[in-house]
């Protein structure tokens with residue numbers, strides 16, 4: 541059977557989540573491997589969420605926020621960018637493939653981009669295979 | 681090489697002066713421990729205490745650790761070595777203490793030794809610095825070794841490791857952790873109450889010393905120290921099972937310096953990189 545990755549999506553309410561809605565209402569097709577959690581802003585994302593997601597069995601984590609400059613709260617995503625860049629470096633130095641974690645800026649009008657990114661990221665994680673390094677033994 | 685006897689004398693002299701004049705409530709310094717190799721941090725509160733102050737090559741403790749224990753507004757004098765002074769700078773940036781409430785007794789260091797192994801620690805930790813970056817009184821001559829060492833050269837062999845090997849390396853290291861939290865206790869930047877790892881809502885990780893809880897504790901701690909760790913190396917020296925935490929902290933510090941063009945705790949006017957941004961920050965850092 542083909543490997544179906546589990547991907548956690550964390551999307552900001554104002555841009556990426558709305559973009560996902562648009563992808564839905566325009567009936568765009570994208571892989572169903574993504575499970576989306578909505579947060580009010582990408583800067584709401586505690587980096588520990590990412591570590592924890594990998595521990596609880598995520599094969600990939602995709603964070604979506606507004607384009608820099610478009611944040612609903614003006615600067616949230618600019619802080620998030622710095623913070624999550626560090627998270628990515630930490631994953632890398634700890635020995636996890638950093639490309640299992642991706643941050644994308646997707647606006648409310650970019651339903652197409654949302655579908656594209658999900659498709660492309662899912663395929664990428666599929667090639668990487670199951671994430672076993674951080675996963676706690678026994679979680680499914 | 682630091683003249684330890686001279687520093688000790690000057691430290692005593694300054695401490696005495698400050699306490700007699702009542703210009704500070706406490707002088708943070710070192711005193712004798714079980715033996716010469718194990719000095720202890722010491723808070724001198726009256727002029728009589730000064731006789732107990734010592735300074736030698738094993739006085740590694742970062743005394744900036746103790747500043748946050750005193751009520752805001754307390755006047756404190758602290759003996760700071762090169763790395764310790766950077767910790768003080770970060771504490772000032774984080775508004776844990778005001779510069780005007782501090783008297784910094786700077787100590788130029790070269791030839792400090794690890795209490796456990798006796799090896800010289802200068803080039804491994806302390807950011808390659810010998811002189812404090814900020815001080816009010818310097819207790820000895822400035823030291824210039826001539827060859828500035830990059831604090832990051834020790835990282836090379838780990839950076840070029842293959843990912844799986846690096847994972848195996850860190851897993852073996854973190855699996856040794858007994859979760860005594862001595863690393864957190866020793867770190868001048870770890871003052872949160874409660875620490876995320878002690879929280880129960882949410883419960884971020886298991887509290888028992890098992891692989892996954894250990895991994896969560898350490899990775900999150902590295903993240904929380906991003907742009908704040910000043911490479912004093914105390915976490916590593918405090919660790920009873922010798923986990924080389926400093927390597928990971930150095931790596932994060934190096935990445936931060938490359939991405940944000942600023943090392944932690946060098947200038948009081950700097951803003952901490954994690955609570956700052958530039959509109960021109962590039963998305964490249966996320967690649």
Ligand code: SF4
Nearest residue numbers: 867909910912913915
């Ligand atoms: S993490 Fe370690 S090296 Fe960094 S400031 Fe804390 S004790 Fe010092």
Ligand code: SF4
Nearest residue numbers: 857858860861863919
């Ligand atoms: S000091 Fe060492 S054993 Fe103790 S919690 Fe820190 S890393 Fe673990």
